[in-house]
Amino acid sequence: MADVARNVRRVEPKIWHAGHVVTLEGILPGIVDAHVHYFHPTRSAWALQRFARLAQGPARFAPAPVLRLAAKVGAVEDRRYRIDPSIMAKPYEPAQYTADTATLARVAGVGITNIVAVESHWRPAKSPAELMESSLTEVAYLESLPDGAAAPSNGAIVAAADPRVEGFGAHLDRLVATAEHLRGIRFKWAHHPDPAIFDWRHQSDTVASRDFLRGFEQIARHNLAFVSFSYSHQLGYLDALAREFPETTIAIEHLGVPVGVFGPAGVETGMTASARAEILNLWRERMAMIALRPNVVVKVSGVGLSVLGYGMGTAGSIGSRAVLADMIGPLLVHVVEHFGPDRVIFGSDSPVDRPNSSIDMTVGAILDVLGGRGDYLLRQLFAGNAQRVYRLG
Template identity: 45%
Template sequence: MSTLAGRVPGIVDAHAHFFDPRTPPWSLQRLGRASVPVLKALPRPLIRVASRFTDEHSLSGIAGPGRLSASYRLREYAKDLAALDTVAGVPVTTVIPVDSQWRRRLSPEEVPGAVTRDLDFLRRLPYGDGLPELGGLLVPADDRIPGLGVADALDADVDGLIRGFRLRWGRHHDPLVHDWTAESDPLRSKNFRDAFGPLADRGLVFESLCYSHQLGELASLASEYPKATIVVEHLGCPVGVFGPFGSSVGTTAAARADILGLWRERMAMLAARPNVHVKISAVASGLFGYGQERSGNIGGQHILADMIGPLVLHVVDRFGPERVIFGSNAPLDTHNATIGVVVGALLDVLGDRGDYLLSHLFNDNARRVYRITDQ
């Protein structure tokens, strides 16, 4: 079996979530996955209303059932990495934690304080000393706020750890797929337009979380701002590409073929913009329709490799080895696949593509894009 030993000095995990639901800014609902059948039986107009009283994070594929009700810090992350050495042959040496504010219903007035608390929490975690080092921080942006709510975090960045800003702007027609914004066209909103250019001019990376049908809008933004560095999260989020999801997405083979075809087209559009990079992350996400059997897992490493192979190879072939970045998305998908299984599946798909690609995917590109320096 192919490993990274002797090929990559260590893995940079550019997408992991750390949180503690017992403390602000996290406030979690916990009725769980049991409510999914009930919701699906409701008339479509009532699904969104009812989902407000359930564990919307589990229902919308953001996390496994109950995952967000328990603390996840570096100690838990290290346990999840324990089996990685056997698969990869090298450890995770550096991690970039991504904000974990899944609740979108904070008022605009509450957001700056929540962002500050989130970033302070991430800064204070005990990195190093046998655990991965901190590679940098991303500010969660909010399209409802002038300046996207990023300015205060930048002003307080005395340690120079902020590397970019992250906007979750996905909107989906299916009522059981989470909408991150109420704005119909967030990348064209006044708040976004007024803030984006100045933030990009400061060298900050723009992290985009949207769904695959929205990627054309992102391609237009990349063309308009060719000097801005843009990172597309989670392979562009082709919801339902592996199987049925939500109330009606990907329910037939023909529907899944349409999702894949549109995704391939939009990713090719983005690849033509040299300032766009892609995170190969969340590959075992429930959003993709993976892990929807009753057991919570549809297979192991080799089945996952077979499913993600066409997507990963399309991205690598289109974007090239210097514009792809690995992220585990831990712990949100670990109910479907451990970090070791995810890395092993990627090695099954890409192991014969050569050391240059593997080194750039798992280490070099993240260090360059996020300006990670040796500790």
């Protein structure tokens, strides 16, 4: 891992670690975490649908021990999505998130005040129709979770949906009616040429299809943000979408997910230093290009995803805050310099990132890299931009 970090530092001069501790105390009252996944393996709709077969009937009627066993079996399958199985068979709700953020104030000077609950359909639906029904159930579940008091406020919901499905407009109307806090639609269209990197869609250009564009008009009609999960080589298609719908906010998740930028990923990606440099350079070009679209924002999230090239494991592959800062530093600097302080949004990607990077470690590393760039950037990155994009009260 140290060798990988040294390779990255040769590409971008090390301009962080100013020799003093930077916190957010006095800059903002609290952090808005714009990417949190709440779920329950025996309540979340996507999980129940997958467990119904093992339960030999409708999963909601199965005994709890059967569902717990099914959850563990399903978690093993999730290795192919590069999600650590240790987090998949247990609930992750406001109580667990509050525990994960309990010591954050020691690192950041402030805690979390609001979160954006992002859909957690980590297993692809069997059909678009199944996804739509599951999404409706999920937003109802998210709306039912405790809000405020002992946990951060659930300020907004980003729901799963497929704009290509027939009748998408009517489905979106139902979602809006169901979820008071609905502020965005997330569509996972990631596709990679490496056969060992998981594909969410069969083509790289899904967002350019006629059916998708027709459905996207309904997202624009409802003034919802579009949250995009793709890999970095696909960003050219997203650029075209942003040009066609200039009034709709488009959020690029997880810094654009440059697969293999830090080290080997899959079976043929990022295997050499020159290959990683090529991935980084292509990512730079694509991000600089799409930064010209004023309706596009970038989520500084997913920094602990193993698919970036931290190693073939799904846990413990980064090691320390200093290593993480050195790895992600060039990416953060590039994004801030091209998108500016008003189009970057922090998200912890909890609990998916936790096996590689706790929230404390993630926030600390970001502060190490960007802490010397002024209070305004920090205020916007950690709260202001999320409040605007997701219309938080």
